[in-house]
Amino acid sequence: MSTGGPSLTQQRKLVTEIPGPKSIEMMKRRKQAVSSGVGGTMPVFTQAAGGSVLLDIDGNTFIDLGSGIAVTSVGNSAQTVVKNVQAQAELFTHTCFMVTPYESYVAVCEKLNELTPGNHEKRSALFNSGAEAVENAIKIARAYTKRQAVVAFEHGYHGRTNLTMALTAKSMPYKHSFGPFAPEIYRVPMSYPFHDSRSGDAVAKDAISRMEKEIGATQIAAIIVEPIQGEGGFIVPAPGFLTAIFEFAKANGIVFIADEIQTGFCRTGAWFASEHENLVPDLITTAKGLAGGLPLAGVTGRAEIMDSVHVGGLGGTYGGNPIACAAALGSISEMQSHNLIARAHEIEGIFRSRLTKLQQEFPAIGDIRGKGAMMAIELVNPDGTPNAELVGKVTKYCHQNGVIVLTAGTYGNVIRFLPPLAISTELLNEGLDVVTAAFAAAN
Ligand code: PLZ
Numbered sequence: 474m475s476t477g478g479p480s481l482t483q484q485r486k487l488v489t490e491i492p493g494p495k496s497i498e499m500m501k502r503r504k505q506a507v508s509s510g511v512g513g514t515m516p517v518f519t520q521a522a523g524g525s526v527l528l529d530i531d532g533n534t535f536i537d538l539g540s541g542i543a544v545t546s547v548g549n550s551a552q553t554v555v556k557n558v559q560a561q562a563e564l565f566t567h568t569c570f571m572v573t574p575y576e577s578y579v580a581v582c583e584k585l586n587e588l589t590p591g592n593h594e595k596r597s598a599l600f601n602s603g604a605e606a607v608e609n610a611i612k613i614a615r616a617y618t619k620r621q622a623v624v625a626f627e628h629g630y631h632g633r634t635n636l637t638m639a640l641t642a643k644s645m646p647y648k649h650s651f652g653p654f655a656p657e658i659y660r661v662p663m664s665y666p667f668h669d670s671r672s673g674d675a676v677a678k679d680a681i682s683r684m685e686k687e688i689g690a691t692q693i694a695a696i697i698v699e700p701i702q703g704e705g706g707f708i709v710p711a712p713g714f715l716t717a718i719f720e721f722a723k724a725n726g727i728v729f730i731a732d733e734i735q736t737g738f739c740r741t742g743a744w745f746a747s748e749h750e751n752l753v754p755d756l757i758t759t760a761k762g763l764a765g766g767l768p769l770a771g772v773t774g775r776a777e778i779m780d781s782v783h784v785g786g787l788g789g790t791y792g793g794n795p796i797a798c799a800a801a802l803g804s805i806s807e808m809q810s811h812n813l814i815a816r817a818h819e820i821e822g823i824f825r826s827r828l829t830k831l832q833q834e835f836p837a838i839g840d841i842r843g844k845g846a847m848m849a850i851e852l853v854n855p856d857g858t859p860n861a862e863l864v865g866k867v868t869k870y871c872h873q874n875g876v877i878v879l880t881a882g883t884y885g886n887v888i889r890f891l892p893p894l895a896i897s898t899e900l901l902n903e904g905l906d907v908v909t910a911a912f913a914a915a916n
Pocket of ligand 1: 603604630631733736761
């Protein structure tokens with residue numbers, strides 16, 4: 474048995490075919506025990522992980538360009554996270570913050586209030602998952618505005634619970650056969666420069682007109698948007714789009730919610746992606762990178778909105794679990810001490826130069842986009858239609874050659890990269906060598 478954590482040798486190494494014999498056996502056990510409804514990207518089972526590599530049970534080491542979907546930004550089993558988790562587990566594992574509170578919950582809320590955009594007075598509340606944070610942000614916005622309608626965007630993703638499925642755009646696999654969905658949810662156009670070639674203002678005008686004509690501005694409690702869409706395919710809206718939507722919300726007493734669950738915590742080269750357009754959202758939802766791998770999520774926002782809910786209206790048995798809070802304090806301190814915002818910018822530079830070269834050789838790469846360590850390529854056929862088949866070939870090659878990559882996009886034709894921000898330049902380049910080889914092999 475190897476131990477994980479940063480001591481794991483940061484090197485790609487394959488010792489069997491992928492999947493290896495032990496993983497094949499485990500896949501059989503999984504099939505007998507686990508619902509087939511739970512999806513799977515790779516057929517390899519984890520033995521240990523550390524920093525930016527993952528060791529499977531057959532002894533193969535993979536370069537991790539997915540971070541468990543944007544979670545292990547500080548690296549897997551980062552030192553401070555592990556240390557804090559161990560120390561907290563020795564003290565107490567749970568009390569329920571609503572029964573007998575503890576300091577670390579308050580400390581995480583203080584950090585969230587301090588790090589999110591804006592100098593106004595803020596409050597936070599903690600939950601277990603991103604979807605739960607989104608649900609609560611909507612509850613809070615409705616309680617504050619005493620309105621019901623909620624606006625989400627094309628290609629948006631907000632979770633898999635009933636309300637968040639309603640907010641999510643894509644049917645298969647997230648919503649298919651799971652309706653009826655929560656009412657009073659409306660979807661409006663999203664700026665998608667690669668597809669619409671329109672200015673941010675022009676698309677925002679359409680979205681605003683739809684809100685005014687089809688819902689009525691005075692009926693809208695909240696507008697929820699991912700500043701860079703994650704599952705939708707790392708769509709970066711054209712400049713001005715978010716600002717125009719934000720201004721509309723402000724002028725009409727609508728709570729503007731930035732869902733920063735995937736984009737938050739240094740991922741895009743800022744604490745929060747809202748900062749790229751100088752946006753100060755009324756509410757922000759966070760999860761993923763916040764706690765270095767432990768399940769924790771938050772809603773942070775204007776004190777008058779967060780405090781408008783009746784006492785007892787927010788909560789849950791596990792929300793802000795002490796071990797998850799200890800992990801979050803460790804994760805945030807790692808981000809600060811290693812200046813991971815600056816590192817995200819460097820990572821973007823490496824991706825841009827490598828992917829631009831790759832695009833010159835392979836015109837199927839129609840678009841390179843993203844910010845910081847949240848980068849993607851959208852693959853198209855010569856006529857511009859989505860090429861999901863090539864995505865399948867390239868990702869399969871990467872997986873079989875020791876690199877974890879993920880896909881995304883409404884049309885399934887996006888390969889996305891979410892490496893730990895702690896990844897070394899050498900390892901990142903080696904990962905990108907495999908991606909390059911994958912394109913050559915697929916052609
Ligand atoms: N909002 C912006 O990215 C989670 C989903 C993986 P949970 N994205 C990964 C999958 O297929 O289930 C996400 C997100 C944004 C909300 C969520 C939901 O966060 O912690 O998965 O509930």
